[in-house]
Amino acid sequence: MTVRDFLSIPAGNLWRMKLRTILTVAGIIIAIAAFVSMVSFGTGTQENVDRQFNELGLLTTMQVFPQHRPNEPEFFDSPKLDLAALNRFERIPGVLLVYPYDPFVVHVRLGDTTLESRAQSLTHTAMETKLYSRLRAGKIFEHDSSRSAIISGELLKDARIIDANSLIGKKLIVSIQVSTIDSALRHLIVDKGQTIINRIEHIDLDSLLNSDGYLQQTLRTEANEAVRRFLNGFLNARRTVSDTLTICGVVESERMGRLRMEPVIIPFKTGERFTTSGFSGNPADLFTAMSSGNLFQSSDDRSGKSFSQVTINFDPHVLYAPIKDSIEAQGFRTFSFAAEFEQIQRAFLYLDLALGAVGLLALLTASLGIVNTMAMSLLERKREIGILKSLGADESEIRLLFLAESGAIGLIGSSFGILSGWIITRIVTIIAHIYMRQQGIPEVELFSLPVWLILTALVAGTGVAVMAGLYPASRAARIDPVEALRND
Amino acid sequence: MTSESWLRAADLCRFYTRGPQTVHALAGVSLEVGRGEFLGIVGSSGSGKSTLLNLLAGLDTPTSGFVEFGARRLSGMSRKELSRYRAHQVGMVFQSFNLIAHYTALQNVETALVFNDVPPRNRRAVALEILGQLGLANRISHRPSDLSGGEQQRVAVARAIVKKPSILFADEPTGNLDYENSLQIAELLRQLNRGGLTIVMVTHNLEMAREYSHRIVRMQYGKIVGSEDGKSSGGTGS
Numbered sequence: 001m002t003v004r005d006f007l008s009i010p011a012g013n014l015w016r017m018k019l020r021t022i023l024t025v026a027g028i029i030i031a032i033a034a035f036v037s038m039v040s041f042g043t044g045t046q047e048n049v050d051r052q053f054n055e056l057g058l059l060t061t062m063q064v065f066p067q068h069r070p071n072e073p074e075f076f077d078s079p080k081l082d083l084a085a086l087n088r089f090e091r092i093p094g095v096l097l098v099y100p101y102d103p104f105v106v107h108v109r110l111g112d113t114t115l116e117s118r119a120q121s122l123t124h125t126a127m128e129t130k131l132y133s134r135l136r137a138g139k140i141f142e143h144d145s146s147r148s149a150i151i152s153g154e155l156l157k158d159a160r161i162i163d164a165n166s167l168i169g170k171k172l173i174v175s176i177q178v179s180t181i182d183s184a185l186r187h188l189i190v191d192k193g194q195t196i197i198n199r200i201e202h203i204d205l206d207s208l209l210n211s212d213g214y215l216q217q218t219l220r221t222e223a224n225e226a227v228r229r230f231l232n233g234f235l236n237a238r239r240t241v242s243d244t245l246t247i248c249g250v251v252e253s254e255r256m257g258r259l260r261m262e263p264v265i266i267p268f269k270t271g272e273r274f275t276t277s278g279f280s281g282n283p284a285d286l287f288t289a290m291s292s293g294n295l296f297q298s299s300d301d302r303s304g305k306s307f308s309q310v311t312i313n314f315d316p317h318v319l320y321a322p323i324k325d326s327i328e329a330q331g332f333r334t335f336s337f338a339a340e341f342e343q344i345q346r347a348f349l350y351l352d353l354a355l356g357a358v359g360l361l362a363l364l365t366a367s368l369g370i371v372n373t374m375a376m377s378l379l380e381r382k383r384e385i386g387i388l389k390s391l392g393a394d395e396s397e398i399r400l401l402f403l404a405e406s407g408a409i410g411l412i413g414s415s416f417g418i419l420s421g422w423i424i425t426r427i428v429t430i431i432a433h434i435y436m437r438q439q440g441i442p443e444v445e446l447f448s449l450p451v452w453l454i455l456t457a458l459v460a461g462t463g464v465a466v467m468a469g470l471y472p473a474s475r476a477a478r479i480d481p482v483e484a485l486r487n488d
Numbered sequence: 489m490t491s492e493s494w495l496r497a498a499d500l501c502r503f504y505t506r507g508p509q510t511v512h513a514l515a516g517v518s519l520e521v522g523r524g525e526f527l528g529i530v531g532s533s534g535s536g537k538s539t540l541l542n543l544l545a546g547l548d549t550p551t552s553g554f555v556e557f558g559a560r561r562l563s564g565m566s567r568k569e570l571s572r573y574r575a576h577q578v579g580m581v582f583q584s585f586n587l588i589a590h591y592t593a594l595q596n597v598e599t600a601l602v603f604n605d606v607p608p609r610n611r612r613a614v615a616l617e618i619l620g621q622l623g624l625a626n627r628i629s630h631r632p633s634d635l636s637g638g639e640q641q642r643v644a645v646a647r648a649i650v651k652k653p654s655i656l657f658a659d660e661p662t663g664n665l666d667y668e669n670s671l672q673i674a675e676l677l678r679q680l681n682r683g684g685l686t687i688v689m690v691t692h693n694l695e696m697a698r699e700y701s702h703r704i705v706r707m708q709y710g711k712i713v714g715s716e717d718g719k720s721s722g723g724t725g726s
Contacts, residue, residue: 005602016590387586390547391647392575392603394568482548485586 001397010405013377024373025413027366032417032461035359036453037424042355044425044448046348057130057313058259058337062320063101064089064310065333079331080306089310092326094318099126101309102275103262109173113159119174119264121271129313132261137164138249145269148248149174155263156250157440164250174264175242178278179234179286181296187233188226199225234286241274259337276305363460366413367468370406374472377405385476386484395477402473403466410465414458421457422449494686495521495544495655500553502539502710513539515710516553521655521688526681528697528718529690531707537690538659540707544688545578545657546570575603579648583660585640587632593619593643594628597650604651618646622676638669645676655686662696674700 014021053059067078079085081100089098099122106119126132127140127150141148149172156164189196199222207214245266253261266274286295314323320338327334378385385398425447433443502514514536521527521544529537542548544555546562555562557577562570574580579600587596597615606614619628622642632640641661648656658677662670670693678700681687691697697704701718 001602002608004608009602383586384588387588388599388603389571390545390574390580390586391600392571392578394571396568397571397603482542485547485582 001393001400006400006404009401010408013381013405014408017377020373020376021409024366024369024409025416027369028363028410028413028461028465029417029420031359031362031366032414032457033420033424034362035356035460036418036421036449036457037428037447038355038359039352039453039456040421040425040447040449042348042352043450043453044446046345046352047448048444048446049344049348053337053341055130055134056259059341060096060314060316060320061129061131061337062312062314062324062327063335064312064327065308065335066306067331067333081308081310081332082306085330085332086310088330089312089327092323094315094323095312096315097125097129097313099123099268099311100307101260101311102307103260104176104274106264106274107175107177108155108264109175110155110159110161110167110170115155115158117155117158117264118262119266119271119274120262121266121268121275123268126268126311127265131259132251132265134252136250136252138168138247141248141267144267146248146267147243147245147270148267149245150249150251150265151247152251152261152263152265153253157253158263167247167250170247172245172247172264173242174245174266174274175240176274177238178241179238180278181234183237183239184230184234187229187237191229191232239278243270243273245270360460360464363464367464370409370465370468371471373409374402374406374469375475378402378472378476381476382479382484385479386481389479389481390485398479399473399477402476403469406469406473407462407466410462410468411458413465414461417461418449418454418457425449494523494558495688496556497540497544498553498556500540500543500555501551502536502543502548503551512710514543514550517707517710517712518553519705519712521686524681524684524686526678526687526700526702526718527689528701528704529688529707530692530694530697530704532692535707536710537707539710541657541659541688541690545580546573547580571603575605576651577654579651579653579656581641581644581648581656581658581661583663585632585637585644585664587640587643587647589632592629592631593624593635593639593646596632596643597647600647600651606651615646615650618650619643622646636669637665638672641665641669641673642676645673645680649680649685653685655688656680658687658689660691661689662691662693670696 064081066081086098086100089095101120103118103120106117108115108117108119122132124141124144124146132150133140135150136153138150140150151167151172153164156162156167161167203218203222204214208218209215251261251265253263312323312327314320320336324334324336324339385393388398429446432446436443497517497519500514500517500519501512504511504513517536517540519540529540531537539548543550543562546555546565549563557573562573565573587593588599591599594612594615597619598611601611601614616625616628619625622645624639624642624646627635627639627643630639632643635643641664645661656677661677662673665673674696677687677689689697689701694704698716698718704716704718705712706714706716
């Protein structure tokens with residue numbers, strides 16, 4: 001028998017039993033379509049995440065945090081995430097760039113629109129990283145002292161502006177309300193016209209020395225008054241720091257886990273005016289400064305300033321683990337996107353396996369149809385098999401003919417199943433894109449049909465079909481020709 | 489015919505187990521067939537003649553004894569070799585024609601060449617030639633159900649001889665045919681034998697066997713109970 005015989009004889013048999021073949025193939029089509037569309041969804045989602053990680057350069061990005069967590073008290077002996085720490089990080093082999101994340105609340109005025117928003121200052125070098133360089137319009141600022149600003153798509157959305165290009169060159173007035181320790185200290189000395197001397201004059205020194213009760217009472221009263229005056233000066237005597245900048249670019253908003261990009265980005269040196277002018281209105285900043293021992297630091301002295309987060313970019317040819325270990329050895333916490341990526345990859349592997357298992361389960365169910373079809377065919381063709389044996393067919397040829405027949409069912413079913421799965425994913429994608437457009441969400445490709453998935457579906461569908469044909473083929477091969485040809 | 493011993497069966501036994509009973513289909517049959525001989529095997533139903541034919545054709549294996557074709561014993565052959573023996577040396581014709589119902593006459597004849605190492609491109613021409621020789625040129629695209637009994641048996645003969653076998657085994661080839669068609673088929677077999685083809689024909693029709701065979705063996709209860717020369721030999725029986 002030639003290869004052509006092994007193809008043409010089973011093809012003829014399948015063609016002869018059209019309805020049965022179509023129904024059996026339909027089972028495989030449904031199973032493979034389910035398998036392909038489900039795994040295609042898992043693969044598509046994974047590719048989206050992979051692409052995002054690569055486009056944003058996250059695999060070479062690490063974030064560093066102080067040891068204490070936001071909801072835990074900061075211990076005085078925990079290392080500070082200050083400029084000295086940043087300098088140490090820069091010296092770690094493989095580290096290319098270190099920059100702090102130091103956000104602050106701002107009021108921005110864009111034309112007639114005034115918004116409360118958040119800002120951060122960044123160096124020109126940091127702006128050149130993949131994370132920030134995805135501009136929708138314009139370009140990044142030229143140097144760290146540039147009197148320009150970059151706004152993100154998020155601010156655009158808040159200001160209800162559609163055309164990003166129309167903003168390039170426009171003025172952006174940025175202002176912040178700051179409280180200073182100087183103001184607080186001034187109010188400690190003089191508050192509402194009453195000086196600290198006036199307070200002392202009202203204290204009876206004899207009673208203070210002779211009566212413990214009076215001493216206790218006076219100390220408590222004056223301490224309370226001092227705190228009240230300090231906070232009054234801190235919180236209620238705030239001043240406005242303002243600057244007018246030119247919008248030079250509009251960057252895509254990125255939000256991904258711990259990744260944060262503020263709506264307004266100001267050149268690092270230009271932004272110092274805002275970051276070193278005092279405390280924001282948030283009392284938490286005051287307590288942070290108190291606990292870190294920086295409360296009465298001069299506002300011009302940045303050496304004592306500590307940050308809640310620092311971002312590190314490292315050489316892609318260097319493993320992240322040694323850098324991570326080095327930083328953690330200094331007493332800081334780290335968050336590595338590469339480590340998170342590994343976890344995500346593992347999660348996707350499990351997702352793909354789970355989705356694939358559901359598809360394969362459907363395929364196994366469909367394979368029962370093949371067993372049934374082939375078993376029926378065996379019963380109907382018993383005499384035919386006897387004839388073929390009398391003509392010289394050996395057992396292996398009969399077995400192969402049956403396996404080729406079940407394999408053909410699998411191959412045809414898999415091919416049309418892949419096509420059907422692809423059509424399903426296209427339909428879902430079209431519907432999803434319409435929904436995304438309506439919701440203002442950037443359109444992403446939900447499904448992916450890589451070559452390996454096509455081949456896997458083809459091999460799985462054909463393989464399962466061949467396996468399903470093994471038993472009927474084996475029985476067909478063992479048919480006794482004398483028995484099969486006996487006259488009834 | 490020649491008297492050279494070519495196909496030989498020695499002390500052939502074939503027992504079947506049917507529930508608690510053992511059926512002795514063949515009980516020690518020895519037989520020799522010469523090259524070019526037309527041998528008729530006659531006997532009543534259940535005499536073991538079809539069983540003998542199946543054993544000689546390599547379709548069945550004996551319980552004991554052996555069949556020798558040329559210098560080789562069939563019992564010493566592997567299954568693959570037995571298949572090749574059937575594919576290359578043996579042609580078979582059955583009482584009930586045993587054509588594949590969904591194939592045309594041409595396809596049925598071509599099928600015999602599938603296992604005979606004939607390249608696919610040559611099969612059609614060879615099959616057409618044989619069908620033409622047997623007067624079936626205008627029936628090649630007909631399915632068995634569209635053919636008369638005689639035509640079906642001629643297609644079966646065409647299928648048996650298209651691969652140019654060394655020996656043709658015919659099991660009651662006229663059993664399902666009317667007198668006219670029986671004569672045609674018997675005549676066809678005689679012509680093939682005259683062309684050099686060795687034929688072993690099983691039949692219950694003693695007259696036909698006498699008319700067309702060189703030699704006749706009679707079987708009863710799984711044994712050969714006698715033999716005689718047929719009219720084609722010109723000799724006398726024993």
